[in-house]
Amino acid sequence: MRLPKLPAPPLPAALRPKPPRPGTANGPVGRIDAAREAGTTAVDWVDERTSLSGGMRWLMFRKVPKGTNWFYTLGSATMFAFLSQAVTGVFLAMYYDPSPTHAYESARYITNEAFLGAFVRGMHKWGSSMMLILIFLHMGRTFFFGAYKYPRELNWVIGVVLLVLTLMMALTGYLLPFDQRSYWASVVAVNINGSGPLVGPYLADFLRAGPDFTATTLSRFYAIHMLLIPGAIAALIGAHLYLVAKLGTTAPPWLKAEPESDLRTTEA
Amino acid sequence: MDDPKHKSKYAADRHIPGAFPGETVTRRRFMTGSVHAAGAVAAGAFTLPALGFALGPVFQGHRPHWEDAGTVGDFPIDTYVPKVITLTPGIGEVGKTTIYMRKRNPAIDAEPSRWFNQIVAISTRCMHAGCPVRFVPASRRFICPCHGGVYDFRGQRTGGPPVRPLDRFYTRIVGDRVEVGPRFSVNSHLRIFSPRDPGEPLDGIGQYLYPSRPTTRKLKGT
Numbered sequence: 001m002r003l004p005k006l007p008a009p010p011l012p013a014a015l016r017p018k019p020p021r022p023g024t025a026n027g028p029v030g031r032i033d034a035a036r037e038a039g040t041t042a043v044d045w046v047d048e049r050t051s052l053s054g055g056m057r058w059l060m061f062r063k064v065p066k067g068t069n070w071f072y073t074l075g076s077a078t079m080f081a082f083l084s085q086a087v088t089g090v091f092l093a094m095y096y097d098p099s100p101t102h103a104y105e106s107a108r109y110i111t112n113e114a115f116l117g118a119f120v121r122g123m124h125k126w127g128s129s130m131m132l133i134l135i136f137l138h139m140g141r142t143f144f145f146g147a148y149k150y151p152r153e154l155n156w157v158i159g160v161v162l163l164v165l166t167l168m169m170a171l172t173g174y175l176l177p178f179d180q181r182s183y184w185a186s187v188v189a190v191n192i193n194g195s196g197p198l199v200g201p202y203l204a205d206f207l208r209a210g211p212d213f214t215a216t217t218l219s220r221f222y223a224i225h226m227l228l229i230p231g232a233i234a235a236l237i238g239a240h241l242y243l244v245a246k247l248g249t250t251a252p253p254w255l256k257a258e259p260e261s262d263l264r265t266t267e268a
Numbered sequence: 269m270d271d272p273k274h275k276s277k278y279a280a281d282r283h284i285p286g287a288f289p290g291e292t293v294t295r296r297r298f299m300t301g302s303v304h305a306a307g308a309v310a311a312g313a314f315t316l317p318a319l320g321f322a323l324g325p326v327f328q329g330h331r332p333h334w335e336d337a338g339t340v341g342d343f344p345i346d347t348y349v350p351k352v353i354t355l356t357p358g359i360g361e362v363g364k365t366t367i368y369m370r371k372r373n374p375a376i377d378a379e380p381s382r383w384f385n386q387i388v389a390i391s392t393r394c395m396h397a398g399c400p401v402r403f404v405p406a407s408r409r410f411i412c413p414c415h416g417g418v419y420d421f422r423g424q425r426t427g428g429p430p431v432r433p434l435d436r437f438y439t440r441i442v443g444d445r446v447e448v449g450p451r452f453s454v455n456s457h458l459r460i461f462s463p464r465d466p467g468e469p470l471d472g473i474g475q476y477l478y479p480s481r482p483t484t485r486k487l488k489g490t
Contacts (some may be wrong), residue, residue: 134425184399187345187413191398197468197477202326205466209325211463214363216325 065251071145071157072136072249079237081131085169086230088124096176098222100215103178128170135163147250155243158236165233172225175218186221187213329483333357334440334447337369343387343446344373348403353390353437353448366392367437367448368403368410376422379458384490387446389437390423395430398466410434424456430458431469438487452486462486 017030034041047053060197064072095114097106139159142148148156175186190213194204209216279287279294287294291302293301337351348368356363368390372381377388393402399414405490407425410419418427423434433456451463455470462485464470468478 097277184414188397188399191466194465195478198479201465201468201481204484205326205481206323210328210356211330211481212356212363220322 037145059241062245062248064249064254067252067255068249071141071252074134074141075244078131078134078138081127081134082237084127085124085131086234088120088127089122089230093226098176098219100178100218103176103218107177107179108223116158126210128173131149132166132170135166139163144253145250146253152243152247152250155240155247158240158243162233162236162240165229165236169225169229169233172221172229175221176225178218183213185216315434326481327483332438332450334397334449334485337389337439337446338373339444339446340387340441340446341444343369343371345373347405347408350403351448355451369391369439369446369448382490384438384440384449384487385436386441387439388422389439389448391435391437391451393435395425395432395434395466396428401434414449423454424458430451431467431474432471433458435463438490443473450487452490460486460490 011032015031017033043053092110094249095106095117097103107121110121112118142156142159144245170191171186174189177180190207193207194200196203205211207217208214208218209220276459277284277292278289279291280289283336284294284331292476321466325362333354335353337353343349348370350366351369352364352366354363354378355365371404372386372388374381377385379385380428390403392402392410394401394414394417396412396417401410401412401417401419408421410423411417412428414429416428417425419430419434423436425431425433428429433454435451435453440447453461453464453470455461455475461470461475462480464478464480469473470478
């Protein structure tokens with residue numbers, strides 16, 4: 001049994017669609033239609049002035065090879081780990097104070113007193129390990145699927161630079177809680193840098209801002225961790241994604257290339 | 269002149285409108301070049317100072333700083349006394365470090381007696397990776413908790429990964445008081461070098477691979 005259709009609710013005159021004027025094909029749009037189409041209108045307004053939609057379509061609606069599977073999501077997972085680090089990092093910076101006398105106290109305040117502080121700090125701390133694990137899994141997928149080969153060598157190189165930058169993030173971030181463990185771990189890390197021949201001593205001086213670990217070392221690590229490397233990582237992720245979209249992804253190595261069906265018929 | 273294989277270097281010969289006689293660099297090229305140069309100057313104007321600002325501490329000299337550590341009578345001849353001194357003034361607890369001090373003992377200390385080693389002051393930084401070592405009186409050895417570096421009573425390596433003996437500090441006796449000065453490094457023969465970082469060997473080729481920096485020299489005449 002079909003339910004009877006309910007009559008339309010009575011609308012105020014201003015909202016009622018007006019009859020089309022003679023000579024106009026579609027007629028003027030009523031306010032209700034305009035409201036219904038507001039989203040499309042806004043997107044159209046931007047697109048008319050930027051032509052972004054073509055680029056978005058190029059980036060997001062790509063053809064992927066047969067056999068694409070869950071392993072192909074490891075790169076996106078790494079990117080989301082980076083975004084999570086960026087967002088939690090920005091909010092941690094609202095409470096953190098990079099001075100040797102206040103750093104430990106502010107980290108303690110975040111963990112023990114700030115609302116959701118332990119949670120956000122925990123996300124940042126465990127997220128850094130997660131990001132590195134995901135990077136290595138993504139790298140392993142690329143290696144074992146042979147996705148680093150021509151013409152994708154440059155993307156492999158960019159990926160390795162991203163890996164090194166992420167390791168530098170882990171190193172500089174480790175000092176920031178400024179407890180005994182992070183202090184001595186950073187002392188050891190800088191001394192390992194110093195043991196490189198010829199340039200090592202100068203590199204260690206640069207990292208420490210002088211021959212000894214001082215207050216400037218902490219603010220230096222903080223600036224590198226907060227500003228220098230995140231910007232470089234974001235820019236290189238952009239280049240990495242551009243090349244992925246430009247070159248396309250590879251099929252998994254266990255799939256054999258199928259000759260086109262019309263090619264087969266012409267050969268026959 | 270209009271031979272397409274051999275373009276003339278003169279702009280006028282290449283039929284460029286408005287070329288002066290004898291002009292070789294066209295105004296378009298000159299303009300492009302000067303815009304690039306102006307851009308390079310503008311970029312350098314903020315990059316170079318910023319870089320210098322970041323690299324400055326590498327080239328900044330440090331004046332020797334002497335600190336009182338007690339009277340001569342405080343220091344025994346057969347064991348070490350820990351003292352806390354300020355390595356980097358002005359930054360509070362972070363700038364302090366523990367050092368171990370004793371009187372020079374001619375029966376053990378084979379290196380020549382000099383004005384700065386009448387009181388032996390040993391740094392607690394392990395020469396493997398810079399962890400803090402502690403002196404264990406029972407075994408008369410310095411032991412590092414991080415990776416198992418062991419040094420004998422004179423600070424010379426007897427086991428583990430360290431690459432050279434423990435660093436030392438200059439000391440001087442002013443009247444009855446003992447003052448501790450800058451740090452210096454030694455190789456396995458206790459020859460004196462300017463202060464180096466941990467992990468940098470000073471025997472053989474090591475002293476050239478890890479050069480002395482102009483900002484941190486050993487004291488003159490030592």
